[in-house]
Amino acid sequence: MEPEAAKSWSIHSRGEIIAKYEIQERVGSGAYSDVYKARRLSDNVVVALKEVHDYQSAFREIEALQILNSPNVIVLHEFFWREDEDAVLVLEYLRTDLASVINEAKKEGRSIGVAQLKRWMLQILCGLDACHRNMILHRDLKPTNLLVSDDGLLKLADFGQARILLEPGYVAAYNNLQPYEQNAVNQENAFQPPEDFPETDNLCQEAYEIQEQGTISKEEYFRQLDEFKAKNIDETDEETDVHDGDTSCLATCTTSDIEDDPFKNSYSYKAEGGGDDGQGCLTSCVGTRWFRAPELLFGSTDYGLEIDLWSLGCIFAELFTLEPIFPGTADIDQLSRIFSVLGNLTEEVWPGCSKLPDYKTISFNKVENPIGLEACLPNCSPDEISLVKKLVCYDPASRATAMELLHDKYFSEEPLPVPMSELWVPLTRSGQDENSPRGWSGHDGMGSDSDFEDFENYTRTDTGFSIRFP
Structure with a gap:
């Protein structure tokens, strides 16, 4: 089969891959990776081969x-990675x-x-709780990164922007999660699904059963991290959005049992420089704009799991x-839309927000009458509006965790959740707009640019700009 693009030639010419897989067609392509549908020769199982052109994304x-x-996280069967070649991840095909x-x-005019x-x-x-219990911050949650199998099983995918929050300061803030030293008893006590939903049931229970083999205590985890840092291996968080276009819509990766796995004994993440405190600095330029938390839009590099909760x-x-x-349509327009709904960001609604890096640079006129989330959720029940309010709020500390939401009364009241077998699953992936090569509804095209000139109602000030709402 001839390669579709020069940058993808390597996957067709690598003997160790074509000896095990028949590459059928390219199903997604972006700046950082290409995804192919393939057949595993040993058992005819259809898989996705994701050729990642960026080292850092593949590592993550x-x-x-x-x-x-977790059953709600995409599965990596194996991967191929040699010096001077792109990583190729073999993933389950969804x-x-x-x-x-x-x-x-929406097209059919039904809810x-x-x-x-x-x-x-x-x-x-369930998928997000599995991530957060292990202090894994996804950083790019959106509908195109939530893959669905033919039988209705949903899985979190595209962890190319994920970060493992290792630093003691982060762990202290979430120490009730105890991600690395849980046994079966602890897991059972930690999650008790309401009796009324018969199926969540088993999926979540399975998700929380951590294999005893290979688990380590947090103390050992941080000891290994300290040793890793002592080697002066440092890698910065690039100040760019990492968007894969349609590649994220088909496959990402998870665990694998592979001989000669270079990550087999690695529980430490490369510390990222740029912070004055030496803790390793995150970047605010992550995620897709429509799902990006306000703290990221204001330039925060000191955030945690809560940005996933906003998404x-x-x-x-x-x-x-x-x-x-x-x-x-741009970062500043994104903020204006949030302000028009929630009102201005002030110390009253979020104590400490004035310390955000761009808080004093970005100046908005006062929104006298924010419309509120109720106006954005017409025909929704009070419980549904309440659920969104628990997540879409300014103060990160006020956002409900995935675990708390799993216990929300909304899920245990009539009508109860249907079995997965009763979920409606599209026959084809309809998210691709032929007029928008970046993917469904332009989500993947929502970058990090603050394109002020495209926003009409603004005036520049000595320190930044001011937005006037109509």
Whole structure:
């Protein structure tokens, strides 16, 4: 089979890959990776081969997801990676995604039934809770990164922007999660699904059963991290959005049992420089704009798991309404849309927000009458609005965790979540707009540019600019 692009030639010419897999077609392509549908020769299983052109993205996907063990996270069967060659991840092949579920319902002029909504949401929560229990920050949650199998099983995917929050300061803030030293008894005590949902049931229970083999205590974890730092291996978080276009819509990666696995004994993440405190600095330029938390839009590099929770709230709102809640055209427009709904960001609503890096640089006129989340969620029940409010709020400390939401009464009241077998799954992936090569509804095209000139109602000041709302 002839390669479709010069940058993808390597996957067709690598003997160790073509000896085991028949490459059938390219199903996704982006700046950082190409994804191919393939057949495993040994048993005819269809898989996805993801050729990652960026070292850091590949490293993140493999290391972060080797820690996870959840039925709601995409599976990595094996990977190939040699010096001077791109990493190729062999992943389970999932044909569609949550974006397609939303898009097809919208095209057909129907809503997604409440019982089906609950099942989709519970699966997302189970996958995200597995990540957060292990201190893994996804940083790019959106419908196109929530893949769906033919039988309705939803899985978190595309961990190329993920970070493992290793530093003691981060762990102290979430020490109730105890991610690395849990046994079966602790897991059982930590999660008791309400009796009324018969199926969440087993998926979540399975997700929380961590294999005893290979687990280490947090003390040992940090000891290894200190040793790693002592080697002066430092890698910075590049100040760019890492968007893979349609590649993220089909496959990513997770755990594997592979001989000569270079990550087999690695529980430490490369410390990233740039911070004055020596802790290793994160970047604010992550995620996709429509799902990006306010602290990121204000330039924060000191954030945690809560940015995933904001994204989760935006996803839930979109499931309810079939429309993105904050479809900003640029970063400044994104903020203006959030302000028009939630009101201005002040110390009263978020103590400490004035310390955000760009808080004094970005100046908005006062929003006298914010419309509130209720106006963005027409025809939603009070419980549904309450669920979104628990996530889409300014103060990160006020956002409900995935674990807390799994216990929310919304999921244990009628109508109960349907079994997975009753979920409606699109026959094809309809998220690709032929007029938008970047993917469904332009989500993947929502970069990090602050394109002030494209926003009409602004005036520049000595320190930045001021937005005037109509």
